[in-house]
Amino acid sequence: MGGARMSERKRGKPTRLGEVLPGVMGEGKLGERLAQAGVIVHWAALVGPQIAKVTQPLSVDRQGVLLVAVTSSAWMNELAMMEPELLRTINEKSGVRKIERIRWRLVR
Numbered sequence: 001m002g003g004a005r006m007s008e009r010k011r012g013k014p015t016r017l018g019e020v021l022p023g024v025m026g027e028g029k030l031g032e033r034l035a036q037a038g039v040i041v042h043w044a045a046l047v048g049p050q051i052a053k054v055t056q057p058l059s060v061d062r063q064g065v066l067l068v069a070v071t072s073s074a075w076m077n078e079l080a081m082m083e084p085e086l087l088r089t090i091n092e093k094s095g096v097r098k099i100e101r102i103r104w105r106l107v108r
Contacts, residue, residue: 032098036060039094046090051079056107064100066090069107076104 044052054075058067070076
């Protein structure tokens with residue numbers, strides 16, 4: 001059954017990877033997870049240099065919780081109060097709208 005379909009595809013004309021990837025990446029959860037990971041890559045541009053200097057994004061889980069390391073408890077308290085504004089900014093600038101919450105972790 002499945003073998004016949006596979007052999008039919010193999011005999012067809014090859015498709016460029018660049019033509020296939022956008023469709024695959026945009027489908028389902030894979031595209032969403034890659035977009036969430038983009039928040040980590042573009043962190044400094046999303047939050048600005050002052051916040052980026054005292055923080056480091058670590059991960060984003062499947063529920064959209066962004067884990068961020070913070071260098072001091074004073075900054076952690078300040079950032080916790082700024083969380084609604086930061087979430088709005090991150091989601092608007094990144095276009096993801098999938099970061100639901102930020103969890104702050106004190107690291108020294």
